[in-house]
């Protein structure tokens with residue numbers, strides 16, 4: 574079997590409880606998940622189940638209580654340098670222009686300013702923001718800010734792309750445009766992607782494989798579905814494909830109960 578780009582092996586994450594001293598909460602328990610080079614994998618699960626926790630472990634931003642992460646076969650220690658991470662919220666620096674936000678990672682890595690700027694302009698064009706280099710985050714729409722974040726994530730050409738509900742704050746049309754753009758970029762580069770979403774339609778439309786997580790506590794994968802719908806795909810059109818409808822039903826059968834459990838837990842909390 575070829576070496577996985579990213580492999581989470583028997584990950585458990587236990588946090589000290591913020592509410593009651595001395596108590597702990599095991600968000601994730603014995604979760605294993607691996608992504609092949611070039612594979613697009615989505616993880617879906619009920620709200621609060623531990624999706625971001627798993628992604629943070631894969632990014633090397635959170636050390637698991639037990640288990641290990643391998644990146645192209647090497648045990649991960651510290652931050653995952655082969656990965657680019659696109660966060661759920663707004664992560665642009667308000668005092669920097671679009672261009673300067675996009676080039677920040679290159680600057681920090683010591684790339685000469687002229688080269689960084691050239692690559693930055695090129696990436697801004699690729700995400701449809703040519704001509705908006707000098708806009709500051711507050712002068713951009715939500716979609717433009719997300720495009721800037723996408724360029725910021727991809728400019729370092731990471732081998733692994735980690736995305737945490739990157740488009741959840743966008744309106745449906747902008748969201749579909751951006752999903753198609755991400756697919757187009759991914760088709761050209763074929764990097765390993767771990768994509769977190771609570772939106773099953775988005776997961777199926779984008780992915781090679783969809784992994785379903787159980788409701789927390791002690792979240793772990795409970796189902797895995799290969800998405801055998803031909804590419805290239807248009808995320809809006811693919812939804813009417815009979816295979817899409819079939820897969821949606823099969824995955825929802827597994828996910829539905831977990832969503833209900835997650836919802837009941839949130840109401841109790």
Ligand SMILES: Nc1ncnc2c1ncn2[C@@H]1O[C@H](COP(=O)(O)OP(=O)(O)OP(=O)(O)O)[C@@H](O)[C@H]1O
Pocket residue numbers: 588589590591598600618619620621622623624625626627771789
């Ligand atoms: N640093 C922390 N300390 C304590 N508890 C935490 C910490 N990080 C996460 N948790 C808890 O772990 C659980 C999983 O959180 P996580 O953010 O991974 O869920 P999620 O599935 O990404 O949520 P959402 O769908 O709302 O984005 C939650 O109950 C959360 O409160």
